[in-house]
Amino acid sequence: MDDKNRRRNQSNRRGDFPVEEKQYDERTLQIDRVARVVKGGRRFRFRALVVVGDKKGKVGIGSAKGADVTLAVTKATEVAKKHVVNISLYKDTLPHESEAKVSGAHILIMPARPGTGLIAGGVVRTVLEVAGVHNALSKSLGSSNKTNTAYATIEALQNLVPANKWTTYKPKTKAAKTVKKTEESPKKEEPKKAVKKTAKVKA
Numbered sequence: 001m002d003d004k005n006r007r008r009n010q011s012n013r014r015g016d017f018p019v020e021e022k023q024y025d026e027r028t029l030q031i032d033r034v035a036r037v038v039k040g041g042r043r044f045r046f047r048a049l050v051v052v053g054d055k056k057g058k059v060g061i062g063s064a065k066g067a068d069v070t071l072a073v074t075k076a077t078e079v080a081k082k083h084v085v086n087i088s089l090y091k092d093t094l095p096h097e098s099e100a101k102v103s104g105a106h107i108l109i110m111p112a113r114p115g116t117g118l119i120a121g122g123v124v125r126t127v128l129e130v131a132g133v134h135n136a137l138s139k140s141l142g143s144s145n146k147t148n149t150a151y152a153t154i155e156a157l158q159n160l161v162p163a164n165k166w167t168t169y170k171p172k173t174k175a176a177k178t179v180k181k182t183e184e185s186p187k188k189e190e191p192k193k194a195v196k197k198t199a200k201v202k203a
Helices: 003-014 069-082 123-131 146-158
Strands: 025-038 041-053 058-066 098-102 105-111 136-140
Touching: 025 069, 025 123, 025 146, 041 069, 041 123, 041 146, 058 069, 058 123, 058 146, 098 146, 105 123, 105 146, 123 136, 123 146
Parallel strands: none
Antiparallel strands: 025 041, 041 058, 098 105, 105 136
């Protein structure tokens, strides 16, 4: 082994490779073992549900199957990155209330004051965290199926409308000081007072 290969192997062992920063925060929501009945019996596979987000208003969900858990998670992550959507946030919370229904899952999300935190559980909490929401309230009104709940949460986030697009929104603009120039009207001549001539009486 020459010196070049030896140095290369030593650097690889030390871990001198540049570490790439992840663009998205990846969270695995659920892993299920599914079976398909074939002629020879049952064929078992794994299904993964993954959510990704940059904590700045981008979030996506993906679901995929694989022969093992690692393969299923990897495929689901790729699907989630392809379906990333932008959502409207307002000061670490939501601009207004929103709800959505997917199949049997019915999700309601509401804005909250700073310091409240995320009052949510399970899948909804994870989706809101990776989306960048820090203060919000939520309520699950339907099925507890994790897949449908996750997609219902994404749909509710997509229904959010920023404040500048509300019909009742009035932008704050500084009123420009306008000076109205009034045209000088010609002065009207005052009528001359008639002077009464009094006749002098001679003494």
